[in-house]
Amino acid sequence: MKQLAALVLPPVILLGTTIALWGWMSAQGMIPNYLLPSPGKLAGALVGDRSVLLRHGLATTEEALSGYVIGSVLGLLAAVVLSFSRRLRACFFPLALATQAIPIIAVTPLIVLVMGRGMPAILTLVSITAFFPMLINMTRGLRVADRGYHELLHSLSASRLQRLAIVELPGAFPYLFAALRVAATACFINAIVGEWIGSNIGLGYLVVISGQYFKMPTLWAAIVVTAALTLILVGIVAVMERVMTPWAATEHGS
Amino acid sequence: MSAALANQPPLRARADGISIRDVQMVYRRGVQTTTALAGCNLEIPAGSWVSLIGASGCGKSTLLRILSDIVQPTSGQALLGGLTPTEARAERRFALVSQHAVMLPWRKVLANVELGLEVARVPKAERRRRAEEAIEMVGLRGFERAYPSELSGGMRQRAAIARALTLKPAYLLMDEPFGALDELLRDRLNFELLRILEETKATLLLVTHSISEAIILSDKVVVMSPRPGRITQEIDIDFGHNRSPAIRDDPRFGRLESELRHALGHSMGDEHH
Numbered sequence: 001m002k003q004l005a006a007l008v009l010p011p012v013i014l015l016g017t018t019i020a021l022w023g024w025m026s027a028q029g030m031i032p033n034y035l036l037p038s039p040g041k042l043a044g045a046l047v048g049d050r051s052v053l054l055r056h057g058l059a060t061t062e063e064a065l066s067g068y069v070i071g072s073v074l075g076l077l078a079a080v081v082l083s084f085s086r087r088l089r090a091c092f093f094p095l096a097l098a099t100q101a102i103p104i105i106a107v108t109p110l111i112v113l114v115m116g117r118g119m120p121a122i123l124t125l126v127s128i129t130a131f132f133p134m135l136i137n138m139t140r141g142l143r144v145a146d147r148g149y150h151e152l153l154h155s156l157s158a159s160r161l162q163r164l165a166i167v168e169l170p171g172a173f174p175y176l177f178a179a180l181r182v183a184a185t186a187c188f189i190n191a192i193v194g195e196w197i198g199s200n201i202g203l204g205y206l207v208v209i210s211g212q213y214f215k216m217p218t219l220w221a222a223i224v225v226t227a228a229l230t231l232i233l234v235g236i237v238a239v240m241e242r243v244m245t246p247w248a249a250t251e252h253g254s
Numbered sequence: 255m256s257a258a259l260a261n262q263p264p265l266r267a268r269a270d271g272i273s274i275r276d277v278q279m280v281y282r283r284g285v286q287t288t289t290a291l292a293g294c295n296l297e298i299p300a301g302s303w304v305s306l307i308g309a310s311g312c313g314k315s316t317l318l319r320i321l322s323d324i325v326q327p328t329s330g331q332a333l334l335g336g337l338t339p340t341e342a343r344a345e346r347r348f349a350l351v352s353q354h355a356v357m358l359p360w361r362k363v364l365a366n367v368e369l370g371l372e373v374a375r376v377p378k379a380e381r382r383r384r385a386e387e388a389i390e391m392v393g394l395r396g397f398e399r400a401y402p403s404e405l406s407g408g409m410r411q412r413a414a415i416a417r418a419l420t421l422k423p424a425y426l427l428m429d430e431p432f433g434a435l436d437e438l439l440r441d442r443l444n445f446e447l448l449r450i451l452e453e454t455k456a457t458l459l460l461v462t463h464s465i466s467e468a469i470i471l472s473d474k475v476v477v478m479s480p481r482p483g484r485i486t487q488e489i490d491i492d493f494g495h496n497r498s499p500a501i502r503d504d505p506r507f508g509r510l511e512s513e514l515r516h517a518l519g520h521s522m523g524d525e526h527h
């Protein structure tokens with residue numbers, strides 16, 4: 001309980017101070033209201049526009065989460081396939097790394113052009129952005145297990161699949177969760193980027209429309225909702241990691 | 255029978271025991287080569303107990319790793335009950351306790367001990383029963399649900415021994431399995447191991463650095479010397495089976511100890527002078 005307070009309290013204090021300062025500066029006219037509304041107005045938009053936010057938020061959540069899951073699962077499967085063949089790895093892995101140099105914003109118009117505006121395009125976009133971090137991380141992760149573990153399984157006459165399930169996959173858990181964390185922070189943002197140009201619904205669309213009509217409180221409310229959704233997902237992944245890797249806690253003597 | 259055949263070791267031993275013939279092992283790392291074993295020959299009759307003793311780096315682990323099919327010898331042949339290490343491994347005839355008690359950190363002790371049976375697809379209930387039995391034997395009751403990181407080095411070693419015992423192997427290959435244990439526990443486990451060996455009629459090949467442990471656990475102690483690794487002496491220990499801690503008080507025990515110490519000194523002396 002004390003630990004939790006120590007974890008939560010400092011950022012809460014900082015956030016509170018920031019909001020208070022921001023409110024004070026808004027009231028003094030130091031921040032132009034057409035750029036950043038006062039905390040009160042923003043809160044008002046969160047409440048007043050809740051049905052709009054809910055509708056668009058749900059659409060974005062659906063795209064972001066499905067893309068996240070689909071991309072991560074496919075990335076994991078691809079990494080497992082690559083782990084079976086050095087030659088395949090030599091072909092695909094450098095290219096997978098190279099994709100990380102391509103900014104997502106540059107690919108989005110292409111995907112929308114090919115798939116048309118709407119959900120499938122956004123889902124594809126988010127899946128791709130979850131796929132590669134998982135593939136890259138797990139291609140490394142599946143190979144980090146101690147050689148002694150492999151020798152043990154070898155002397156027990158384990159099959160290739162048993163080696164994968166008993167040594168390689170559990171050994172790669174830190175890499176798996178690193179990829180899940182990276183993709184969790186990115187998937188809502190990527191969904192929103194996609195919606196800017198590729199959709200008529202979703203928080204990204206709401207941001208664009210609100211901007212065009214100078215509905216700044218709504219625009220900011222959409223941003224706040226996006227941030228909150230991302231934080232929730234990141235939190236869920238962190239809890240999942242704790243639950244699924246109980247031995248990690250014992251290793252650091254905590 | 256021809257004279258050539260008569261010169262060979264007894265047929266039964268050759269068929270059922272461990273047989274190491276002209277085994278040579280050269281490790282290559284870039285341009286550097288290390289001759290870990292230079293032409294080793296050793297016959298271990300089925301059901302007998304043999305210890306390997308010798309200076310660090312004389313190839314003891316290498317010999318065990320060849321027998322357990324982890325590395326292939328550069329030349330020569332190793333057989334377990336007439337099978338090559340690869341065949342013996344496929345038939346799960348041996349169990350290896352490696353020098354660094356290997357435990358999978360993400361499995362609790364019980365799951366680590368069950369591992370061999372799990373890989374062999376033994377049904378869950380039997381697996382559990384045999385693992386608990388082995389855990390009891392090595393004195394780890396109460397630690398079944400601990401993770402390896404929560405155990406001491408000696409406890410991990412005992413868990414690794416328990417895992418090997420669950421397999422009821424015909425050949426037990428152990429690489430310094432008791433190294434991290436205190437004298438008392440070591441003694442207790444030595445005799446526990448002997449009891450199990452007599453019960454299962456398993457053949458034991460043990461690497462140890464302890465002269466007294468080598469005597470207690472062996473019908474024959476094989477002395478090795480390093481650079482290049484080879485067998486310099488084989489000393490028979492004629493205590494028979496059914497041993498009790500009282501053999502320490504046998505006058506022969508002291509004589510064997512000094513004989514072995516002498517042999518070891520020689521094998522190391524060779525290297526330095």
Ligand SMILES: Nc1ncnc2c1ncn2[C@@H]1O[C@H](COP(=O)(O)OP(=O)(O)OP(=O)(O)O)[C@@H](O)[C@H]1O
Pocket residue numbers: 281282283288289290308309310311312313314315316317353483
């Ligand atoms: N994988 C390897 N690659 C290269 N050289 C090796 C390898 N494994 C062992 N060696 C070398 O082979 C020799 C014998 O090693 P081995 O591990 O068999 O010795 P050991 O008798 O078990 O020693 P210790 O008592 O210290 O465990 C050593 O000189 C070592 O450096």
Ligand SMILES: [Mg+2]
Pocket residue numbers: 314315316353429
């Ligand atoms: Mg060794």
